[in-house]
Amino acid sequence: MFRNVYLKNLRDMRNNLIYWTIGITILGLYVSYAYSSFAENLDTWNELLKSFPEELMHFFGGSEVMDMTTFAGFLNLEIFGVMAPIMLIIVGINSGTHIVAGELNNKTLEMVMSTSIGKNKYLFQQTLVMITRIVIISIILWGNFFIFANLFNLELDLNKLTAIMFHLGLLSLSFGSFSLLIGSITGNKATTLGLSAGIAVLSYFINSISPMIKSIENLKYSSVFYYYKHSEPLINGINFESILVMLFVSLLFIILSFVAFKYKDLY
Amino acid sequence: MLSKTKDEYIIEVSNLTKFYGKTKGIENVSFRIKKGEIFGLMGPNGAGKTTTLRSMLNLIQSSSGETKIFSKNLFNLSKIEMSSISYLPGEFETYGNLSGKEYLKYISNLRNAKKNNTNILADRMDLDLNKKIKTLSKGNKQKIGIVMAFMNNPKIAILDEPTSGLDPLKQQEFQNIAKEQNDEGCTILLSSHILHEIEALCERVGIIKDGNIIASEQISELKNKTIKKYEISFEKLPTKSQISKIKGVSNLDINKNIATFTMHGNIDNLIKAISKHVVINLRIIEPDLEEIFLTYY
Numbered sequence: 100m101f102r103n104v105y106l107k108n109l110r111d112m113r114n115n116l117i118y119w120t121i122g123i124t125i126l127g128l129y130v131s132y133a134y135s136s137f138a139e140n141l142d143t144w145n146e147l148l149k150s151f152p153e154e155l156m157h158f159f160g161g162s163e164v165m166d167m168t169t170f171a172g173f174l175n176l177e178i179f180g181v182m183a184p185i186m187l188i189i190v191g192i193n194s195g196t197h198i199v200a201g202e203l204n205n206k207t208l209e210m211v212m213s214t215s216i217g218k219n220k221y222l223f224q225q226t227l228v229m230i231t232r233i234v235i236i237s238i239i240l241w242g243n244f245f246i247f248a249n250l251f252n253l254e255l256d257l258n259k260l261t262a263i264m265f266h267l268g269l270l271s272l273s274f275g276s277f278s279l280l281i282g283s284i285t286g287n288k289a290t291t292l293g294l295s296a297g298i299a300v301l302s303y304f305i306n307s308i309s310p311m312i313k314s315i316e317n318l319k320y321s322s323v324f325y326y327y328k329h330s331e332p333l334i335n336g337i338n339f340e341s342i343l344v345m346l347f348v349s350l351l352f353i354i355l356s357f358v359a360f361k362y363k364d365l366y
Numbered sequence: 367m368l369s370k371t372k373d374e375y376i377i378e379v380s381n382l383t384k385f386y387g388k389t390k391g392i393e394n395v396s397f398r399i400k401k402g403e404i405f406g407l408m409g410p411n412g413a414g415k416t417t418t419l420r421s422m423l424n425l426i427q428s429s430s431g432e433t434k435i436f437s438k439n440l441f442n443l444s445k446i447e448m449s450s451i452s453y454l455p456g457e458f459e460t461y462g463n464l465s466g467k468e469y470l471k472y473i474s475n476l477r478n479a480k481k482n483n484t485n486i487l488a489d490r491m492d493l494d495l496n497k498k499i500k501t502l503s504k505g506n507k508q509k510i511g512i513v514m515a516f517m518n519n520p521k522i523a524i525l526d527e528p529t530s531g532l533d534p535l536k537q538q539e540f541q542n543i544a545k546e547q548n549d550e551g552c553t554i555l556l557s558s559h560i561l562h563e564i565e566a567l568c569e570r571v572g573i574i575k576d577g578n579i580i581a582s583e584q585i586s587e588l589k590n591k592t593i594k595k596y597e598i599s600f601e602k603l604p605t606k607s608q609i610s611k612i613k614g615v616s617n618l619d620i621n622k623n624i625a626t627f628t629m630h631g632n633i634d635n636l637i638k639a640i641s642k643h644v645v646i647n648l649r650i651i652e653p654d655l656e657e658i659f660l661t662y663y
Contacts, residue, residue, distance in 0.1 A: 215445050
């Protein structure tokens, strides 16, 4: 496991992944059990939700296709509206920050970079680590809802669950690659974490608020959250345009990170 | 300046300059190191030693100047050549979640190293490689650094304050290991402010002050250029004026038939002058490196 940067960092994330698996499993179990328990009262729930102002529901991750009578609709509001994006954004930002800013903060990067590995190879392998981590946690989340939906006999379209995982993974990668870029420019862990988290919150608010105000409605296109959620992938399946936008944003940040890291002083 | 041909130099640093914004780190630092040499870079904290080493290895971008290792720019070195260079940073930190053995294996793999004498070196440094690094003391962490520096039999070892935090016994063991590696062909660039360590290991030194190299010579030459203290016992003491008029003599003190003074430069005049008298004993007190060092500051 110490053959290269990728394998070493994969090994390092073992414990972290175990904790994520436990947390996600508890969440999946809780949500599935809760939904199956009040399934007979769903119509009342739906009525209650529809009585809330649309703007308020939109702000909390709801949408016009909100429907609590299906497990997918329930997950779409309760899990994939706010909670899952927060979880995956934390994973992305943590991973992206660690690559340069975190290692510089720990003073461990200087030694690694004095070997024959080279900056590009290091960054490439670490970016793969970040992607692997996001993919693994997305798969754990996907697997949990798949298993618990079957366990509690809840109807859930596997293809659409996979679709929202793609959207969610790319949302996470967008913020992870942004953190990687900021870390490669500043080399400062606190700045990178703070700025990335700030941008994530801002991005969420832009997507939540701008559609409600006509004059700034188009601002929503600048938010990655828009491309994550506007097409409702858990209801409507994958949206390739949104996938391409998030892929493009992630790739752009990653490429810029390689440029910034090339000129970064490692101390 | 050494009169060797260019090909004999394994490290050539030319006019290396680094500014951190408007603040000078180093300016026009130049020195050359011959293959098989142990070269010391001396200077107090903040003089620019670490900046020099980091710039040499492109760990920080130099503002101007260049470094050639194996007569090539660092970017043009082959993987094998890069693998034969070891570096021990001054602020040596490792991954606390790994054991010493795991960390050294990782670094060895990143270097693509073929040879590995980790266990022998660890035994010599009394280092338990199975313990998690986060449980080790500063001195024991530094021992990992020493082992790491030499475990792959490097052709070049660049060491920044390598004995920081080590006890005197292990400092001595480090010197033994460094000398043995040097005997096997390892060229060593040693940055330190521990002068007796430099004096024990190095043939030549560069003295760095405020980011500039102010002297780069053999230690013996540095000593020759420096003021020495003389103590001469005469059968019959010459007059004070006879001694004080000898060129270069200063700080003359006469006690019974013993004259004590300091003198700078060529001693030919002194020998000629005292040859006219009966000398019972002549003692020349060589300055140590610390005294030489202090003359530059």
